[in-house]
Amino acid sequence: MINAACGNGFNSVYLAAQGYRVFGFDVAPSAIARSKELASRVGVRGEIFTCADHSALQAYAKQSADVVCALGFMRYLKTDIRDAVYRQVARIPKPNGCFIVSNDNDLFNMFSLNNESLAFWNDLIIGFSDVEQLLEGKSLKAILEENTKLPQRQYSQRSVSRHIKKYSANPLTCGEVMRPYGFRLDKVVYPDAHLLPPFVEALVNRDALEVMKETTCLHRAENDWRSMLMGFEFLSFLRRS
């Protein structure tokens, strides 16, 4: 398994300790330092981790891995780099090998009920037809903002997204998007649903909400259509055709 953007390496080390052959890379030297520390603690070889950006994928040979995993990675990559990464990843899995990738969920913008919801509806409506021509010179976005009072999205202290433009995808079309790269979609799951729109979450007891989330999300992740709207991220399990 190749784990792109492996972070502090906890998932890679866990799988390596289970007997799988794993390689991880991350762009942050601190991530690789934490990964190697954990590997040492658990008795896994630290050499499985390398400090590198997405270009590290070029070094892996064609059909050299059963699984490529990219979690929390694609959201930071611009469209042209995403395309390059998908092309690189497509070379690596063995026939019927797996690509597990997470993306931020476009559809979550419907549920979040904040300024990003308006941007979502604006893009959806004007992307679907020329109906904006009927608005007599006003932009749909301006009309939506004038007539809809929604809060601004709030970012956590830890959020990297507040510093940059983020990229998202639509779980309903991800199979189509990945087909030209030679992947077929096995399933989509939603590992972490917001149980309430984020601005309402801020009004309730944080600890109680966390416990409820933790005990709910995995059960709802795969077989409950509501997760499609409430999950801010989705995981696609793809097979190499």
Place this chain on the structure above:
Amino acid sequence: MTQEKSDQARIVAEQFQKIWLSDTSGFDELVGKMTDPSFVVRGEATINLVNRAVMTTDTFSSTIPKAVP
């Protein structure tokens, strides 16, 4: 590479460098969850990381052979 691209990549690298300086969460929680599904993970960010890892690991272990020692 354009300036815009390099800025985005630089900022992402800098932010994650800060995050991973001190964040060692995930492993003990993943072990806990894989050992006992009723184990409760705490922390908003950790819940997401561990849930992703649980789902990945479940799929992984049901479809991929382990390496030959």
